[in-house]
Amino acid sequence: MPSRAEIVSFDDSPPPPGAHPWVSGAAPAVGIEVTDPNPAWPQWYDDLAGRIRAALGWRALQLEHIGSTAVPGLAAKPIIDIDLTVADPDRERDYIPALGTIGFRLTIREPWWYGHRALVRDEPRCNLHVFGFDSPELVRHRIFRNWLRGNPEERARYAAAKREAAAAANAGGEHVMQYNARKQQVVREIYHRAFAAAGLLEN
Secondary structure, eight states: OOOHHHHHOOOOOOOOTTOOSBOTTOOOOBSOOOBOOOTTHHHHHHHHHHHHHHHHGGGOOEEEEESGGGSTTOOBOSOEEEEEEESOTTOGGGTHHHHHTTTOEEEEEETTTTTEEEEEEETTEEEEEEEETTOHHHHHHHHHHHHHHHOHHHHHHHHHHHHHHHHHHHHTTOBHHHHHHHTHHHHHHHHHHHHHHTTOSOO
16 A cells, blocks of 8 residues: 555656657647536446446456546536546556457556556447556545545636636647646646645645
């Protein structure tokens, strides 16, 4: 399990020299769409989770609906974000071929960053994030989701930041990674309050 220090720290270091996260043929999306909350999003997740479990069986150690579509009442890009925990993300043969049979394709490979892999699916749209069970990202994502679920003022603050970032990114012809960077400060501020409330930060 990750330590307290690992959970509350963010690794913003660049890829190793010569490394690149995007697999051949993949690139970050442009045209950022942030929509009003859709009550169908939980059902989309349930359908996707069922397909993933059927494809992977016991190799899917854990699935979590994370991100903004997992927070009722929060504006979001209409893309379901899912965390998938596997025994070893580096053993791609254990999960990527099976996920390919249900429409997922690998777009990001970051073995230097908690073993992260990202796969996407088009219908319904989904970003599937694969980590090992010891990744602090898994814990952070749950803390952030639950904090937003329980704090309406934080949801409103985050929604405003998302809409502002999307408008600026679209006006500048920027891609989704640049959109994420535009809202990062607000995200980190929300994380700090959530970590403090959870007792993860030292007084």
